[in-house]
Amino acid sequence: xxxxxxxxxxxxxxxxxxxxxxxxxxxxxxxxxxxxxxxxxxxxxxxxxxxxxxxxxxxxxxxxxxxxxxxxxxxxxxxxxxxxxxxxxxxxxxxxxxxxxxxxxxxxxxxxxxxxxxxxxxxxxxxxxxxxxxxx
Amino acid sequence: xxxxxxxxxxxxxxxxxxxxxxxxxxxxxxxxxxxxxxxxxxxxxxxxxxxxxxxxxxxxxxxxxxxxxxxxxxxxxxxxxxxxxxxxxxxxxxxxxxxxxxxxxxxxxxxxxxxxxxxxxxxxxxxxxxxxxxxxxxxxxxxxxxxx
Numbered sequence: 001x002x003x004x005x006x007x008x009x010x011x012x013x014x015x016x017x018x019x020x021x022x023x024x025x026x027x028x029x030x031x032x033x034x035x036x037x038x039x040x041x042x043x044x045x046x047x048x049x050x051x052x053x054x055x056x057x058x059x060x061x062x063x064x065x066x067x068x069x070x071x072x073x074x075x076x077x078x079x080x081x082x083x084x085x086x087x088x089x090x091x092x093x094x095x096x097x098x099x100x101x102x103x104x105x106x107x108x109x110x111x112x113x114x115x116x117x118x119x120x121x122x123x124x125x126x127x128x129x130x131x132x133x134x135x136x
Numbered sequence: 137x138x139x140x141x142x143x144x145x146x147x148x149x150x151x152x153x154x155x156x157x158x159x160x161x162x163x164x165x166x167x168x169x170x171x172x173x174x175x176x177x178x179x180x181x182x183x184x185x186x187x188x189x190x191x192x193x194x195x196x197x198x199x200x201x202x203x204x205x206x207x208x209x210x211x212x213x214x215x216x217x218x219x220x221x222x223x224x225x226x227x228x229x230x231x232x233x234x235x236x237x238x239x240x241x242x243x244x245x246x247x248x249x250x251x252x253x254x255x256x257x258x259x260x261x262x263x264x265x266x267x268x269x270x271x272x273x274x275x276x277x278x279x280x281x282x283x284x
Contacts, residue, residue, distance in 0.1 A: 017200070028201055030208060093202040097146055101197070128151040129207065136143055 002119055004047040005065045009078035011086075012039035013094040037081060040125050044073060044103060048111065049119040060116035072106045096125040100133040108135070141196035147268055148204045149192040152214055154223035157184040158239040182226065185274050187241075189218070189248065193260070194268035205265055213259050217251045241274040248272065249284035 015032040016025040025033035032038065046069060050059040080086050082094040092098050100123045111118040124130040159182040160174035170178045177183070191214060193205045225231060227239040233247045249270045256267050273279040 015202075028203075028206075095202040097148070097197055097204050098202040100146065101144055130149050131204070132147040132149070133144065136145065 001051060001059055002047050002049050003059050003062065003065075003116075004045050005062055005069060006043060006045045007066065007069045007074055008041060008043050009074045010039060010041050011077050011080050011082050012037045013082040013089070014038075015093055015095055017093060037083070042077075042099070043124040043130075044069065045120075045122040045124075046103075046107065046118070047120040047122070048116040050116040053115060060114075068107070068110055072110070073103055096123050096129065096131045097133075099123050100131045104133050104135060140199045141264060142199045144197045145194065146197055146204050147192050147194045148207075149190050149269075150207060150210055150214075152189045152191070152219060153186060154189065154219050155184060155186050156222050156225050156227050157182045158227040158234075159183070160238060160240060162238065182228070187222075187244075188273035189214075190269070190271035190273075191252070191267070192269040192271070193265050195263070195265035205260065205263070209259060213252070213255055217255050218248055221251075241272055241278070241280045245270055245272040245280045245282045249282045253284050 013032075014035060014037045015029040016022075016035065017028070020028075022033065022035065046065070048060050048065070052059050077086050082089040082099075084090070086094075088102065089098075092102070100121050103123065104118070104121045107121065108118050118135070120132055120134045122130055122132045158177075159179065160177040161170050161180075162173070165173065191210065193210065195204060197204055222231060227234050227244070231239075231247070233250075234243075237243050237247070249267075252267055252270070260267075267284050270282040270284055271279055272282075
């Protein structure tokens with residue numbers, strides 16, 4: 001069974017490779033390369049897999065999942081400038097793809113034991129663009 | 137510049153919208169049989185939908201840029217091969233595939249998948265990216281998924 005929790009956070013970022021010129025970065029990232037930055041209302045959907053505990057009827061307590069997501073992702077990233085305030089985005093380009101990988105990296109250790117496993121991370125940059133990562 | 141892709145496999149989904157008219161009617165069936173089979177969708181003057189299309193690309197991340205796919209290239213492909221051909225059109229009379237094919241959403245998803253598959257190798261084949269899924273929402277209450 002899969003269970004999914006959705007949270008939101010808003011953050012700003014610049015998509016640019018520091019060693020490249022502004023023109024080179026604009027060719028790769030388009031308007032997202034604007035050095036002053038811009039922001040998104042990100043939506044994160046985290047899916048866990050597992051069988052319900054016969055005693056509780058739950059795969060994982062969704063209240064606890066919300067707390068885990070708040071501690072590991074929302075609190076550190078909400079209303080932050082990712083490049084300046086949220087490692088590793090001081091040296092990793094904060095594309096939506098890299099954001100999904102980073103969220104996976106932060107969450108995966110929390111679900112190594114117990115009956116729930118991290119199954120998928122989905123990050124919506126906008127309503128019309130999202131990235132899924134299910135581990136390697 | 138050569139493209140180096142990392143071990144991480146990701147999927148990126150982009151949503152597009154188009155509006156089109158259609159009528160579900162089989163010339164092999166009587167008027168009443170058509171009415172019985174297709175219901176309101178058989179209305180002689182046709183009707184339309186605001187279709188929502190979700191295209192999913194899968195592949196390994198490009199290490200240098202942190203991107204899976206250049207979204208503007210994907211947009212261009214979908215605009216050229218799908219949206220420009222279907223948006224604000226009558227599917228039955230203006231889209232060649234539907235001359236001999238019922239424009240149900242199942243068949244529309246198949247047509248979209250086929251068109252994208254045809255152009256895919258030229259656009260993204262060299263980058264090792266695959267067309268992972270085509271999802272077509274006919275309305276907010278029904279949708280159709282196709283693994284091309």
